[in-house]
Each structure stands twice: as C-alpha cells, then as structure tokens.
Amino acid sequence: MKNNFFEPLVLENIPFNFAIILPVNGRDTLCIYNDRTFALKSYGYLQSNPNSDGETTFSSVLLRSIGLGYDENKINFILSERDYKDIMHVDDRFSHLIFSWEGVVNRSSRDKLNYLFNSMESKIYNNFKEWLKVKTIEHEAYSNNLAPDLSYNEIENIERDLEESISVLVYQGERISHLIKNKNKKMKRISIATSFIYIVFITAFFIARYFL
Amino acid sequence: MAFKYKKRNIMFSLSVWLYIFSITALAFFYSFQKDEIQSSIKQHSSLITLFFIVLFILCLIQSQFIYIKTKFKDTDYNKDYTYNDLSLFKDIVPIVAILGLSRVGKTTLVDSMFYEKTKNQRTQKITGRLKHIEDNKNALIYDMSGENNIQINDVLQFADCIIFLLDHNESNCESVVDKNRIEANIKLINNLYTSYNEKWRSRNVPTLFLINKIDLSRGLNLFELYYKKEIDKWMLVFGDKVKCMEYSNKYISESMVCDVNISYELKDIMKFIKESVCEK
Numbered sequence: 001m002k003n004n005f006f007e008p009l010v011l012e013n014i015p016f017n018f019a020i021i022l023p024v025n026g027r028d029t030l031c032i033y034n035d036r037t038f039a040l041k042s043y044g045y046l047q048s049n050p051n052s053d054g055e056t057t058f059s060s061v062l063l064r065s066i067g068l069g070y071d072e073n074k075i076n077f078i079l080s081e082r083d084y085k086d087i088m089h090v091d092d093r094f095s096h097l098i099f100s101w102e103g104v105v106n107r108s109s110r111d112k113l114n115y116l117f118n119s120m121e122s123k124i125y126n127n128f129k130e131w132l133k134v135k136t137i138e139h140e141a142y143s144n145n146l147a148p149d150l151s152y153n154e155i156e157n158i159e160r161d162l163e164e165s166i167s168v169l170v171y172q173g174e175r176i177s178h179l180i181k182n183k184n185k186k187m188k189r190i191s192i193a194t195s196f197i198y199i200v201f202i203t204a205f206f207i208a209r210y211f212l
Numbered sequence: 213m214a215f216k217y218k219k220r221n222i223m224f225s226l227s228v229w230l231y232i233f234s235i236t237a238l239a240f241f242y243s244f245q246k247d248e249i250q251s252s253i254k255q256h257s258s259l260i261t262l263f264f265i266v267l268f269i270l271c272l273i274q275s276q277f278i279y280i281k282t283k284f285k286d287t288d289y290n291k292d293y294t295y296n297d298l299s300l301f302k303d304i305v306p307i308v309a310i311l312g313l314s315r316v317g318k319t320t321l322v323d324s325m326f327y328e329k330t331k332n333q334r335t336q337k338i339t340g341r342l343k344h345i346e347d348n349k350n351a352l353i354y355d356m357s358g359e360n361n362i363q364i365n366d367v368l369q370f371a372d373c374i375i376f377l378l379d380h381n382e383s384n385c386e387s388v389v390d391k392n393r394i395e396a397n398i399k400l401i402n403n404l405y406t407s408y409n410e411k412w413r414s415r416n417v418p419t420l421f422l423i424n425k426i427d428l429s430r431g432l433n434l435f436e437l438y439y440k441k442e443i444d445k446w447m448l449v450f451g452d453k454v455k456c457m458e459y460s461n462k463y464i465s466e467s468m469v470c471d472v473n474i475s476y477e478l479k480d481i482m483k484f485i486k487e488s489v490c491e492k
Contacts, residue, residue, distance in 0.1 A: 028359070047360050048366075083333055091334065092332065093315075093334040094333050094334065095333070095336060
C-alpha cells in the first residue's frame with residue numbers, strides 16, 4: 001500500500017499571518033502556515049466564500065477615498081498563475097496553489113503581490129515537495145524503528161529556503177497593509193479636520209448673516 | 213432589460229448621493245441674496261417642490277432596484293461568472309447546477325457542453341458560464357468543487373435545474389464497483405436533500421441524474437442496484453420532475469479529440485435543460 005504520510009510545515013518565525021494551500025490527496029490542503037488558528041480560518045473562508053470581494057458601489061468608493069470602509073482584518077487570496085500536480089500523485093488533475101494573508105489591500109497592490117507570488121510559486125511548490133519527501137523518509141524510518149538515513153542539514157536548508165521566500169511575500173503584504181492603514185488614518189484625520197473647519201465656517205457665516 | 217429588487221442600504225445608491233448633492237446645491241443657490249434668484253425660485257416654488265418630491269421617490273426606487281442586462285454580447289458568453297453573480301441573475305437567467313462528488317466528471321461535462329477539450333484541471337471554486345440554449349434563451353451553467361458540501365449547497369439554493377452526476381468508481385480504470393464510492397454518492401444525495409433549506413421546499417427543481425462512466429460499468433444497472441431508493445427520496449424534496457440517464461464523458465471527450473460532431477450525444481442533456489428551465 002502506498003504511504004500517504006503528510007505533515008504541514010509550520011513557520012513560526014514569520015510573525016504575520018499567512019497560509020499556503022497546495023493540492024494534496026486530490027484536495028486543497030493547508031501545507032505551509034505560521035499559525036494553525038489563522039490557517040484554519042482562511043481555509044474555512046476559502047471553502048465557503050471563495051469569490052466574494054465585496055460589492056463596489058459609489059458610496060464604498062467614496063468612503064474608501066476618505067479612508068473609511070476598509071476591513072482591516074480581511075483575509076485575502078491569490079491563486080497561482082500556473083497549475084501544479086497533486087503532491088501525493090493521487091489525482092492526475094492539475095490545481096492552482098493558493099496564498100492567503102491577513103490585512104488591507106487595494107487593487108494595484110494586490111496585482112503587485114500576485115506578480116511576486118507568481119514568480120515564487122514553483123520554488124515554494126518544489127521546496128515543499130522536497131521537504132515532505134525528506135520528512136516521509138524520516139517518518140518511515142521511525143515507524144520501522146530504524147535510524148533515518150538522511151542529513152538533518154538538508155531539512156533545515158529546505159526550511160530556511162522556504163522561510164526566506166515566503167517571508168519576502170508575507171512582509172510585502174504586511175508592508176502594503178501598513179501603508180494603507182497609515183494612509184487611512186491620515187485621511188480620517190484630514191476628514192475630521194475638514195468637517196470641523198466646515199462646521200465652524202457655516203456657524204460663523206450664519207451668525208454673521210442673522211445676528212450681526 | 214430587467215430590474216431586480218435587491219434590498220440594501222439606501223446610502224449605497226448613486227442616485228441618493230446625487231439627490232443629496234443637488235438639494236445642497238439648491239439650498240446654496242437659495243442662500244444668495246440676489247433678488248432675481250430668490251424671486252425666480254419663489255415664482256417656481258411649487259414646480260421645484262414637485263420636482264424634488266418626484267426625484268426623491270425615484271431615488272428611493274433606484275436605491276432598492278438594480279439593473280440587470282438580459283441581452284448578452286459575445287464577451288458575456290466567454291467570461292466566467294462568480295458566486296456573487298448567482299444572486300444577481302437568479303430569476304432572470306435560469307441557473308443550472310452541475311453537482312456531484314469530486315472526480316465524477318462535472319467539469320468535463322461542462323467543457324463538453326461548450327464544445328471544449330477538457331483541461332485536466334481541478335475545479336477549486338464556484339464558476340459559472342453562460343450557455344445559449346435557443347433564440348433569446350440562455351442559461352448559466354455552474355460548476356464547483358465536489359470536495360466540500362458547502363460550495364454544492366451554496367449553488368443548490370439558487371438552482372433552477374440540477375444535473376447530478378453519479379458514478380461507481382473514482383478511478384478511470386475498468387474495475388469492479390467501488391462500494392465506498394457508491395456510499396459516498398448516496399451520502400451526498402442524502403446530505404443535500406436533508407439539508408435543503410426549508411423555505412425553498414415548495415419550489416420544484418427538475419433534476420437529471422447522470423450515471424457517468426457507464427463505459428466502465430460492465431453493463432451493470434447502477435440505478436436499480438444502488439441509487440433508486442435515494443433518488444425516490446430526492447423526489448419528495450425537489451419534486452417529481454426527475455430523470456435518470458446513463459452517460460459517458462469518455463465517449464464525448466474521445467469524440468472531441470477526433471473532432472467528431474458530438475452534438476447528438478449531448479442532445480438529451482440539453483433537451484432536459486431546455487424543457488426544465490426555458491419552457492417554463
């Protein structure tokens with residue numbers, strides 16, 4: 001019987017929430033993440049509401065232009081440009097990889113992240129596949145009460161390589177989110193100041209018109 | 213052209229914002245102390261009041277209705293429709309849901325309906341495509357991932373017609389009937405009719421059960437042997453307009469590779485869709 005050992009890779013050193021979903025055993029599976037709770041949240045969100053990006057209305061555009069109407073804890077998804085084979089070779093069909101992260105994003109920055117993810121997707125896929133292969137050897141050896149014939153340096157190298165590639169991606173998402181949040185804060189302050197000046201001006205105008 | 217009632221926040225409407233701007237502009241003009249402007253406004257005050265009342269009512273109506281085009285261009289037939297479009301097109305364009313377990317052949321069937329060669333790609337999200345049925349009649353064919361019941365249930369709530377694919381074996385090789393696969397199919401039928409929303413129960417949804425991979429079944433009558441009991445229960449929930457057909461995606465795909473006209477193989481399926489949703 002074919003061994004279907006599987007283990008997700010948890011990269012706890014990356015402090016910002018992300019999850020990468022790859023095709024394993026013929027279905028989308030959480031493979032790389034930093035926090036299981038967030039990963040499950042994003043997985044559930046992906047399964048139940050995959051295409052919902054919210055309605056674009058005149059008021060939503062207006063609110064966003066003054067820094068309001070953004071969901072700061074939104075879970076975002078990016079699909080890979082190419083499609084890939086099942087990691088376990090259970091399914092002969094090809095699937096897209098999915099990268100999800102938490103934060104604020106606008107259309108142009110989403111495109112930038114999409115481009116970045118597309119440039120790294122095959123590296124992430126191949127590295128994870130390699131990591132899982134080594135882990136399977138280790139698991140099989142331990143199951144048979146044998147010492148695994150592998151170099152732990154190899155596992156660490158793959159993990160480090162994956163960590164570095166993904167951290168670039170995640171930090172870009174976080175940086176964009178941080179920039180948008182800062183811009184929104186500034187816009188909110190400007191809106192409040194403008195409204196205050198407008199109220200003072202209108203009050204002064206009416207006092208001047210009717211009482212002086 | 214069609215307008216659809218969609219209850220939503222009044223401030224989401226463009227016309228309401230236009231109304232606010234126009235009435236603010238009028239108030240601004242009225243605040244001018246020039247005699248000719250004030251006298252002109254006073255002279256036509258009843259007309260202006262009437263105009264704004266009518267405008268206000270129109271804004272209210274516009275805010276609660278959305279415009280949906282029913283005449284489609286070529287680009288509309290080539291694009292992918294999302295889950296959000298389901299609620300938009302519901303009751304305007306008939307929605308056909310292609311249901312079934314993962315690897316049962318849903319996407320291959322949809323590709324065949326659009327005369328396209330199958331891409332050997334897993335469906336990971338809910339995707340719809342517009343299909344011209346006849347004259348001005350169209351239908352939205354929705355495909356989804358068969359891996360989780362959430363996506364299937366989401367589409368099922370909007371479906372005007374269901375094409376339910378069943379099989380007897382997950383693999384493409386000619387082998388014996390896989391009992392686990394049959395049980396998974398039965399469980400899916402059971403889950404769907406038991407979890408079907410009560411408020412929709414009065415609605416009859418015509419269902420075509422396609423027993424796929426018939427080329428691998430070695431002449432077994434899968435309907436009578438395994439699925440008849442569950443399909444009878446399905447009819448209690450979704451109405452008695454249920455049809456069962458044997459089918460083979462493989463024959464269709466092979467015909468497409470050889471560039472053979474496949475229209476007659478799909479004729480029965482398209483006829484069922486036409487009778488179910490377009491001739492209502």
